Amino acid sequence: MSERNVEESAVDASMSENAVVETITTERDEYELLCxxxxxxxxPLASRQLAKKLYKLVKKSSKKxxxxRNGLTAVQKAIREKGKGIVLLAGNVNPIDVYSHIPGLCEENKIPYCYVPSREQLGLLTGRLRSSIVVYIKPHADYQELFDEAYEAVNALVVD
Structure with a gap:
């Protein structure tokens, strides 16, 4: 690899890290626009404060x-394993037939779920540059307290 390519890849990496930091936000105006x-x-759509907590949880769990679990088939498999977890679905997915069966699976297996407004932000939080329509988070000792708070908050949401 030439010296120029090494420099370009280093610049690209730093730019992508900055892009992730700048695009994931839960500011009031931007969040309302996404909603x-x-x-x-x-x-149920997560409130701004709950979304902030869930985004933090996704970021921590992506390091483990x-x-x-990221993606439709992996999440379906994880739900059917009947472990404790939280399912986050992106709210801006079209066509909705792609993932409209997931809430039914979650209710059947007593797994709490909620929607967040942006699939792009959900994808970036998992450490990928592609968008993600559904994510399943399992508990881990490193973020157990945050997981328990989020689990209770998502479980308390009422479907209209």
């Missing part, structure tokens, strides 16, 4: 291998 773009089945 206006969700689809009709996105209920096998404690964050």
């Amino acid at each position: 206006t773009m969700v689809n009709v089945i996105a209920k 291998q096998r404690y964050l």
Whole structure:
């Protein structure tokens, strides 16, 4: 690899890290704007404070291998294993038929779920540059207290 390519890759890496930090936000105006773009089945939608807590949980769980399931098939498999966890679904997915069966699976297996407004932010939080429509978070000792708080808050949400 030439010296120029090494420098370019270092610049690209630093730019992508900055992009992740700048695009993931739970500011009031931006969050309300994202909430206006969700689809009709996105209920219960996480409040701004709960979304902030859930984003923090996703970021911590993504650092632990096998404690964050990302993608439709992996999440379906994790739900059917009937372990304790939280399911987060992106609210701005079209067509909704792609993942409309996931809330039913969660209710059947007594796993709490909620929607967050942006699939792009959900994907960036998992450490990928691609968007993610559904995420399953398993508990781990390193973030157990945060997981328990989020679990209770998501479990208390009421579907309208």
